[in-house]
Amino acid sequence: MSETLSILIFSENRESAGMYQTLASxxxxQILIKEKNKNNLALLMERPYDFLIDEVQNPVLNEIEFVDLLSDAAPGVPILLVSSFFYDTKDIVFGRKIAGFLLKPLTFEKLQLEVKLILKQKRDRTVEEIAEMREVPPVDSLVSQNKKLSVLFEISKSINCIKDFDEMLLHIVEVAANSLDAERATLFILDSQKKELWSKSGIGIHQKEIRISIDSGIAGEVAQSNSYQIIDDPYSHPKFNKKVDKVTGFKTRNILCVPMTNINGDVIGVFQILNKKEGLFTSDDAQFLSAMAVSTGIAIENSLLREELKNQLEKVKTTYDELYIAQNQIVKETKMVNTLELLNKIKTEMFQPQTYDALISGLKNVKNFQQVLDQINLFKEKNLSYLDNAEKEIKKSTRH
Incomplete structure (x- = not known):
């Protein structure tokens, strides 16, 4: 290892950049942060690095394959993986190719401690251990299958962690496209009552719901047949709608379309993946997407049930609120009637003419009779005025 530690970091996460700079200090x-792509792997050929950090952003097979490429390009150089995914299956998927694994959320303390530990282990390695690490184990079908199963496991976990329905749909199509290294993906949900497929989540779809008849298009054909289709030449397919490409300017080169089923095996939607970036879609791709569609279908159906229950609860709440308002209005109006009756009783009984005349007659012999009479009249006027105003306010308040 050179006197100055050199670290190459593959990450597109801007939030982590400051942490890596602090690590360098x-x-x-010396650190170099690069985007994760095969072209940047050439940096390992230009100069040796003492330490590699790979930040895994998505639970897709490409991420696993990138670690394989890193290990092949820099045998013996410790690789630290930073991710929210693959932790439970890291030993099966990565084996001895990685020196450490940090589970997100990432903190500087965790990063610093792990790097120190890995560097100490590197210094303590024997020549035999280093030689053993440089030996590349044979890749067989079982290893490949384990990696795919691990990806499916992580995809299922990530989907079921999302509670918002629209957010979950968007995550699913992004993961589907990334997993198969494709340009676009769309997830259609079956509306069995209207016999339509609808979608508002897809790469290239801008949150606008689209609906197509189940009797039209490749997606409709797959939904009805409950079997996948791989189409290498879409423009020669009788069900392919060329108008969509013409309007959007997008050129569809190849298609993988897979039905999505629930736990009972009933079709509840369709995955449509467009344009594999390298080569054509294969039966392995179809099997992988079909496996993903099973766990996805269960998650979507559960989410739809939650949405339906949420809507029903909202309806119950709205009905209760309306009943509560109506009840309050009835109580309010009843109180108003009772209050108005009481006011009227006070006005008619307390100040009726005979009561007033009897009071005047009894006071005629009192000195300063005129002053007493003035006070009584003033009292009468003030209280009648108060009662009249109170009556008006009560009537006014019930109109709002």
Whole structure:
């Protein structure tokens, strides 16, 4: 290892960049942060690096394959993986290709401690251990299958962690496209009552719901047949709608279309993947997407049930609120009637003419009779005025 530690980091996560810069200062290291692609792997050929960090952003097979390429390009160089995915299956998927694994959320303390530990282990390695690490184990079908199963496991976990329906749909199509290294993906949901497929989640779809008849298009054909289709030449397919490409300017080169089923095996939707970036879609791709469609279908159906239950609860709440308002209005109006009756009783009984005349007659012999009479009249006027105003306010308040 050179005197100045050199670290190559593959990450597109801007939030982590500051943490890596702090790490460089802590270890007095030279760091280089690059996007994760095969072209940047050539940097490992230009100069040696002492340490590699790979930040895994998605639970897709491409991420696993990138770690394989890193290990092949820099045998013996420790690789630290940072991710929210593959932790439970890291030993099966990555084996000895990685020196450490940090589970997100990432903190500087965790990063610093793990790097120190890995560098110490590297210094303590024997020549035999280093030689053993450089030996590349044979890749067989079982290893490949384990990797695919691990990806499916992580995809299923990530989908079921999302509660918002629209957010979950968007995550599913992004993962589907990334998993198969395709340009576009669309997820159609079956509306069995209207016999339509609808979607508002897809790469290239801008949150606008689209609906197609189940009797039209390749997606409709797959939904009815409950079997996948691989189409290498869409423009020669009788069900392919060329108008969509003409309107959007997108050129469809190849298609993989797979039915999505629920736990009972009933079709509830369709995956449509467009344009594999390298080569054509294969039966392995179809099997992988079909396996993904099973767990996805169960998650979507559960989410739809939650949405339906949520809507029903909203309806119950709205009905209750309306009843509560109506009840309050009835109580309010009843109180108003009772209050108005009481006011009227006070006005008619307390100040009726005979009561007033009897009171005047009894006070005629009192000195300063005129002053007493003035006070009584004033009292009468003020209270009648108060009662009249109170009556008006009560009537006014019930109109709102």
């Amino acid at each position: 802590e270890f007095q290291a």
